[in-house]
Amino acid sequence: MADAILEVFRGDRQGGKTEQYRVPVAPGMVVLDAIHYIQGHLAPDLAVRWNCKAAKCGSCSAEVNGxxxxxxxxxxxxxxxxxxIKVFPMKSFPILKDLVTDVSWNYKINKKIPPFTPRPGTDWKVYQxxxxxxxxxxxxxxxxxxQDVCHVLRDHDKFEQFAGPRFFVRVAGLEMHPVDGKSRAKxxxxxxxxxxxxxxxCCTEVCPEEIHITDNAIIPLKERVVDQFYDPVLMLVRKIRGVNEDSK
Amino acid sequence: MAGESVTVSQGHFVGTLRRDAWWTEILPAALLLGAFGIYATFRAFEGAYYTWGPYLSPFYSPLIDPQHHFWPWSPALLILAFPLGFRTTCYYYRKAYYRAYFMDPPACAVGERKRNYCGETKFPFILQNLHRYFLYAAIIVLGFLWYDAIIAFFLDGHFRVGVGSIIMLVNVVLLSTYTVSCHSLRHLVGGKIDCFSCTSMGSPRHTGWRAISILNERHMLYAWCSLISVGLTDLYIRLVAAGVLRDITIL
Amino acid sequence: MTTKFETHEHDVLIIGAGGAGLCAAIEALAQGASVGVVCKSLLGKAHTVMAEGGIAAAMANVDRADDWRTHFRDTMRGGKFLNNWRMAQLHAQEAPDRIRDLEQWGALFDRTSDGQILQRAFGGHTYKRLCHVGDRTGLEMIRTLQDRGVALGIDVYMECAVTRLLKDGDRVAGAFGYWREQGRFVVFKAKSVVLATGGIGKIYKITSNSWEYTADGMALAYEAGAELKDMEFVQFHPTGMVWPPGVQGILVTEAVRGEGGILRNKNGERFMEKYDPKRMELSTRDVVARAIYTEVREGRGSEHGGAFLDISQKPAEYVKKKLPSMYHQFLELADVDITKGPMEVGPTCHYVMGGVRVDPETAESTVSGLYAAGEVAAGLHGANRLGGNSLSDLLVFGRRAGMAAAQAAKKVRQATIDQTQVDKAEREMLAPFQNGNGESPYAIHRDLQETMQKLVGIFRVEADLQQALQELEKLQERARRMHVDGSRMFNPGWHLSYDLQSMLTISEAVTRSALARRESRGAHSRIDYPSLDATWGKQNNVVSSQKGTMMLRQEPVPAMPEELQKLLADEAEAVAGKGK
Known part of the structure; x- marks a missing residue:
């Protein structure tokens, strides 16, 4: 089969440039195979994160042809x-080296989310x-x-004020957990x-797991925030009933 | 924090490494929404040619004060805010116009203008949170439109099927699908429940929520179909009312 | 000790952040210890995430007759009675509680119609026993443990690799390693160290394992003086992808067979009828892997050298719901719609039953203060592991290791580490940069994988194994002279140069153990000794380092108490082999 040319970003925090590599193409080959070929034969120090090579671990994120x-x-x-084929690191995160970026910000945000908190007295009967x-x-x-594609982070750098789609997905998983008893609306x-x-x-468009991030996680969460903070009727009802805003 | 030291020219407005013609994604939305906006504005202010025989234009339903007893302007202006508000605050249309007109972002992984972006946290966009109230209004309006669609099959007390009656029926069906597939309705029917099996009426609400969820997956499709159909229905009635077209009797 | 290197101190240091490491961390924290977790990748990317089928635990939610005794018997039977009986017993008894822990930490398993955790059938398990979430059980497990650990406040050192265990006399006192990102060295001082580093799959060419599975935990333990056990038992999973070449080895979950998948050869014959007419596709992995391998070798394989695995007789919606990742994996990587047609599958190196020899109660190795849990440890699975028993292994023994490590840490003081050990460790790591014109570690690694695949694979024979030993010696010589380019900053070539040393050491241990065991048992199949042997059925191979030389000896399999023997009475004898 024909060869492919990969144009890979090589550099670090100080900056960098692209370099071209010629890679023989085999049937069914994926871009990560080509990167491995480069590592094995042309540039052993080309930095890339990867683990499972089967779309299960989510390590080898990059931008291929943009x-x-x-x-x-x-x-x-x-x-x-x-x-x-242009292969670049994720744009939204600070670069470490070549295709590897510093994603530690995500782990910091994650710590802000209160963990799963079972309702007291649950019997753990949970239905499909x-x-x-x-x-x-x-x-x-x-x-x-x-997180990489979300323009709030990518173009507007709201890293201080905004958690990004990944963590709305996580919060949605907790908020809609049938046994969880905590409200994270505030x-x-x-x-x-x-x-x-x-x-x-855009988050939904790039999700390799095909999670309907916007429709099933973010919008339902926005609606829950509305329930809590923007719906005047519901707010009045809660006031009359004297409901605590931390519980669901 | 992002990419400050990377010497890659994709940070500026519409900068991208994408190879495809990304702007073709927003072009149809921009054109269609623009065309509808211009036409609807024109029709709302026109205040004429909105009814013929049993037909009433959806832009003018429910028809209030057509004789101008207390409202001197076009009667459409009294009610159009509700369906338009429903669409303006709709979760799908928000995506469409934020991308097509505000370029926030123009397309995925395509750079946008650097400025103080606030999303939906500040006025006026914070009002998007009131979408459900527009939904309530839209459901009421939808009731009138169903009434209109049914009486459109009766001319002078006799059952009659005209091209217009079919058009109005199709339109109200599409509008209903669009309304029923609404994200806010999905939330109110069942989305807000965490545990269906431990809530009273949980089972029927789960069924309802499931059904709306299935429709909701095609909310975009219904949004466009119903937008086009409502515009064409009005156009048809206008042309018939103005005498440009003659409504053909089918049955 | 003062050192020029960044230094961290913990009561318990855990190496590896997969299921076992995180369970150990959570339990050690619960015991009040200060805990540090070191992992080579980002948190949540460990190999556990790739586990698909489920977690074996006799909860009896689906088949009411199930109990720990049956699970124990299945495990022993699957392991051909080379298992450590006490580990198998603890595992079977404690697994259901560990599943409940996961549920209470937020895991959401698939459910039965009466609101309990659903369980599915799997190879070698008498009853429907595997608690699962579609075919992404490992992801659910690691995310649950990760969230739990983060909420409790574990310190995680991500993308940090340990290259040496540091000792104070006979006791483990810490570890030396480097940050992958900057290449800076780092020293950890700890009262207890838990190894939870997983397996060795990367010594083979066709493997379902990720780059992390470079045998480091076993090599660290071996170099620190610990004993390794049962190293000849390497599990080849019967169903890995075989086509296209880029995806060769990627796992096809056993859940496909659990959900009713059928194996056929190119003539359309359901060949498992020949090899295990009773259990068919749900036979143990060693049997199915050998069956496929044999079909291919005798010319009845598929176009690309595998067998056909077909689930398309089930409704498409069911397949997509129960096996979603398999559906996408084949659709996207191999252009095959598994709801319509068969998958092409063949054996792939998947797991090692052998590993660090540990105490069944505490998971402590033969080196004081050093613990091992999960795949890196040996004993539970004997000669062959049942599907689903590895995730439960992580939960049960990860927790036990964390508990014992934390309790032991309370009784000792932080030891001193002498600088010479640290200096030596540093010198070793920097050597490949200084070697003049040696080879790239990638080239040596490729040759190692070829050698092991060809000579120490599913079927083994004396001459091949002897040749493998010679080849390994040559590879070790080449590795001593290997050369690495570039800087220390995130340099995969340099990282591999260290991993390669571990892989070479452990490859030798596998080969020597395989050579010694002159019988076929479980995952170890000798063409020249095709049947079970009664003598070998009563002993484990043990490998250790004596003054830098690899020594192999046999240890008797620990005797089982009578009440457990009774559970196995009817079949133990048959499987142990009746002599020759």
């Missing part, structure tokens, strides 16, 4: 080979109908491609900045 992708899931035969919805969110492999509005999301759906 699109945030998992390299292990991006088939070479789906890319035009007449031009070099109640679980289906949450299981979709639990498919997340933390590839952070949604956190969503005040600390995770759900209001910054303008539901333009």
């Amino acid at each position: 699109r945030p992708r998992l390299m292990c899931k991006t088939r070479m035969d789906a890319l035009p080979l007449d031009q070099p 109908d109640d679980v289906d919805r949450v299981q979709e969110f639990r498919k997340c492999i933390e590839c952070f491609l949604c 956190l969503l509005r005040d600390e995770l900045g759900i209001g910054f999301c303008n539901i333009t759906k």
